[in-house]
Amino acid sequence: MTPARLKFIDESACHLGLTRLYGWAKSGQPCVCGVPGNTGERQSVVGLFSVLGMEAHAVEPGSLTGGTFCAFLETHVVPRLAPGDWLVVDNARCHLVKKVKELVEGAGAVLVYLPAYSPDFSPIELAWRKVKAHLRAAGARTREALHGAIAEAVKRVTVEEAKAFFAHCGYSAKEAQAQQH
Template sequence: MNGSAFLAYAEQVLAPELHPGDIVVMDNLPAHKISGVREAIEKLGARLLFLPPYSPDFNPIEMAFSKLKALLRKAATRTIDELWSVVANCLAAFTAEECRHYFEAAGDDPE
């Protein structure tokens, strides 16, 4: 993802969902740090925090990616069409409770 695409996402998708006091936590992807992203978040009264560099343990998505990659390796698909089908099936294997545990393990309360 490039910076202009992420800025468009931040302004058009993320910002309309934010409320004063919300906290947005991002990793250190260069696209997250381009001019305008912080402003789009903070003008609504939300805060932007960046994870420390090289801190996948604080990022709940990294735990989900780890499980997803293991499931994909186990499926051992050989074609793009098979891959799309397997990805859809793998994503269905994630329960809301499991995802809540990912946040808790990263030190966040999802409530």
């Protein structure tokens, strides 16, 4: 399997209270920053990731359900799958719905579940790390600002970074580059 035929789906939670984890202040002074006490409703960001970067994403209020995950597959993923592609997901409850397999196999692709507790095999986890860093720096405090920051953050994951994330997870970067030319 060449990395160019692999696509990963995962979700990440975010809210209005995301803030930088580190800061600076003058020597001897405390670093102080404001964080809202009410972080608002949890938002779930679900994304489709390949060696081309984040190919698609959607933001859903609350946690993902099997229904919202299948809607994402139908709308954003199935049209991007080619026969022979492998769609890799973790074992989250919303991924285990029977319709998920039907949708993926209906597109001629293969559905693969990662082993339990193995995010190190999933390059999208590294992409989410970059997205979350951008969201923390943006410090969005309204739902509209958060959605805008998410859209900007997923665009910032470059093709070069995507290939590096794949290589970091053990998928050959040379094969990935050869497949894209």
